[in-house]
Amino acid sequence: MCAHKIDSIPSEVLKMTHERYRPGGVNPALVTPFTRDDRIDEEALRNLLRFVRPHVDGVVPCGTTGEFVNMSHAERRQVLEVCIDEVSDEMPVIAGTGAASTREAIQLARHAEQAGAAACLVVAPYFLHPSDKGIYQHFYEVARAVDLPIILYNIPQTVDAYISRQVLEDLSEIENIVGLKDSSGDLPYTMEVLEMTQGRLDVLVGHDEVVLPTLAGGCRGMILASAQVFPEIWQDLFRKVQQGDLKAARKLQLKVQKLARIFVRHGGGVAVKAALNMMGVKVGRPRRPLKPVGGAMIHETRAEIQLELEKLGKIQPQEMSWAMPEGPLAHRFTDIGITVEMIESNGILLGSATEGEDPETVGIDLIVGPKGGPVGEAYARQLTHPSHGYEALTTIAEPNLTVKPSTLIVPTVELVNLRQASMVYGPTQAAVAKAILDNIEEKIIPPDTLDDKLMIAKATIHPRALDRHQLYAKVRAAMDSAIRMAFEA
The missing domain is CATH 3.30.230.60 (Formaldehyde-activating enzyme)
Known part of the structure; x- marks a missing residue:
């Protein structure tokens, strides 16, 4: 047992052989719609859920794309309860319950369990960075506090640290830690996790630019911001990989690669909200201090999103009359x-x-x-x-x-x-x-x-x-x- 592990793990939380929840397929990391007066827009959230429902295998509210760090606990509970009420009879709702402190993460996970979520997505502790032992203990205590399946969340772009491979290997022994969302985009890391955990963790790709190679390498699905913009394309790509048709899957990845890159490079929520609003799925503005345009996302990027959506047939091409000067x-x-x-x-x-x-x-x-x-x-x-x-x-x-x-x-x-x-x-x-x-x-x-x-x-x-x-x-x-x-x- 590695030095960072808890000294004694009760046998009831170790991996058992009985059937357990296995995350997989196409799951959108939902944006959180806000009203003009900066409240949760329940009606817009329900409309978004109805928009994605025919094309996805589950939904994930209150993650990074959902701007959870700018939401109160009450707001996060509200969003989760709306999602469960709207779609839980058809698909799993994976609740984003991550927090910087273990105490808050446990509180949110317990609410998710009571509300009827299928699983919890728990991000690594951020801002104040604990040691590997502290990270292990954080996830261990959250897992012990609930009977829900736990999906670990690795996103070094915002946490400023990876969940180490050794910590993941040890966490994979805990019964209700069932998966990892890896948003790093780091293919060697993803492949090493797949090799080290040997199927004890179901790995889901969280980086829109590398969906094809990670699925081909063994990931069981995806949790993506873009999966609420073009979920049917990801479903098609997912099926093609399962069928072994990598040539067709490659074509689909390249078809959306530019838009996927924009979403990833601009933090997900800001750019995805811009795209959804263009498509007529009104989700409002990002919450301050994020800006809809002119901050992280410049006007040229917004126009690129529009052009890519036109190419995908998501919106009608904007008519623009112009011509080169003619005549002498x-x-x-x-x-x-x-x-x-x-x-x-x-x-x-x-x-x-x-x-x-x-x-x-x-x-x-x-x-x-x-x-x-x-x-x-x-x-x-x-x-x-x-x-x-x-x-x-x-x-x-x-x-x-x-x-x-x-x-x-x-x-x-x-x-x-x-x-x-x-x-x-x-x-x-x-x-x-x-x-x-x-x-x-x-x-x-x-x-x-x-x-x-x-x-x-x-x-x-x-x-x-x-x-x-x-x-x-x-x-x-x-x-x-x-x-x-x-x-x-």
């Missing part, structure tokens, strides 16, 4: 007040280029002219009388340092949301500046024009552009080509 280049500046006649009579230079593929398609139409001419007037007019949704932006190389020749970026596609704006007033601005500096260094832009000329770059950016690095590269290339066309001509 000299005619493309009339909307900013520069006519063909002005161009021809004032020695104005023009350049144009397009780069990339959807959704990182970009186009630059460039016009260059003296400060005292039509280009100067158009430049001033764009700054003093901005058009809503098409607001112009001066080009800066770094904060408080504008490039020369002074250059204005004018979007040609209406900016209808902050994500679009961040694409233009971010990578696009930086790329235009870099292309200008490169062409000054290469003497494509003559030094004697830096103070006397102005440039206006009409930028056409695909409204669904998401990849900032790709967008930067394409805008820089397009601006470089447009500058060369204008000045070398």
